[in-house]
Amino acid sequence: MSDALNYLLKARPEALGHYFAFLKDAGKHLDPKTRNLISVITKVHAQTERGFRQYLGRALREGCTPMEILDALLMAFPALGLAKIIWAVDIILDMNIPEFNPEALVSTGQWHDVMARTAMKDGEVIRTDCDGRGLFIYRSKSSFQVYDSRCPHQSTNIPHLALNGSTLTCPKHQWEFDVRSGECIKKGNSPLKRFKSRVAKGRVQAFW
Ligand code: FES
Numbered sequence: 001m002s003d004a005l006n007y008l009l010k011a012r013p014e015a016l017g018h019y020f021a022f023l024k025d026a027g028k029h030l031d032p033k034t035r036n037l038i039s040v041i042t043k044v045h046a047q048t049e050r051g052f053r054q055y056l057g058r059a060l061r062e063g064c065t066p067m068e069i070l071d072a073l074l075m076a077f078p079a080l081g082l083a084k085i086i087w088a089v090d091i092i093l094d095m096n097i098p099e100f101n102p103e104a105l106v107s108t109g110q111w112h113d114v115m116a117r118t119a120m121k122d123g124e125v126i127r128t129d130c131d132g133r134g135l136f137i138y139r140s141k142s143s144f145q146v147y148d149s150r151c152p153h154q155s156t157n158i159p160h161l162a163l164n165g166s167t168l169t170c171p172k173h174q175w176e177f178d179v180r181s182g183e184c185i186k187k188g189n190s191p192l193k194r195f196k197s198r199v200a201k202g203r204v205q206a207f208w
Pocket residue numbers: 151152153154155156170171172173174175
C-alpha cells in the first residue's frame with residue numbers, strides 16, 4: 001500500500017474503511033488468478049510503477065504464469081495501447097525475473113544441482129547462485145529448505161548481507177523473514193518463495 005493511503009487510513013479511518021470494503025467486495029465472484037490478472041492490468045493502465053511491481057509479484061506468487069500475464073497484457077491492448085504494454089515489459093525486464101526468460105517461458109521445470117549435501121552444517125543458512133537464480137538455503141538435520149532470493153514484495157534480489165542469524169531483511173522496504181520457515185515476520189504479509197528440494201546421491205537439488 002502507498003504511503004499516502006497509509007496516511008489517509010490513519011487520518012480518516014472511517015472514510016477509507018468504505019473504500020477498502022468496496023475493494024474487498026469487488027471481484028469476490030472471480031477466481032484469484034483472474035482477480036490478480038485484472039489488478040495487474042489496472043496498474044499498467046494507471047502506470048503506477050510501484051503498484052505494478054507489487055501486483056505482478058503477487059500474481060506470480062498466487063499461481064499466474066508469466067505466459068498468462070503476457071497474454072493478459074496483450075489482450076488488454078485495445079485499452080492499454082502499445083506504449084503502456086512496452087512500459088510494463090520494460091519494468092518486467094528491469095526486475096530481471098528468471099521466470100520471464102524466453103527459455104523459461106516454455107519450460108515445464110526441471111531439477112537443478114545446487115551443491116553437495118556436506119557443504120552445509122546443521123542449522124546453517126547460506127546464500128548461493130544456481131543456474132542464474134539466487135537462493136537462500138537453510139539446513140535442518142537432513143532436510144534442506146531452498147528459497148528464491150527474490151523478495152515476495154517487489155522482487156528485489158536480496159543479498160547475502162541481508163542475513164543476520166536466521167533473519168533475512170530485504171534492504172528495499174525492510175520486510176523481515178525467518179529463513180527457518182520462510183514466513184514474513186515483520187512489515188509484510190507474504191512468505192519467501194520456496195522451491196521443492198531433495199537430496200540425491202549426496203547432492204542437494206531444487207526444482208523450478
Ligand atoms: S521489495 Fe519491498 S521489502 Fe523487499
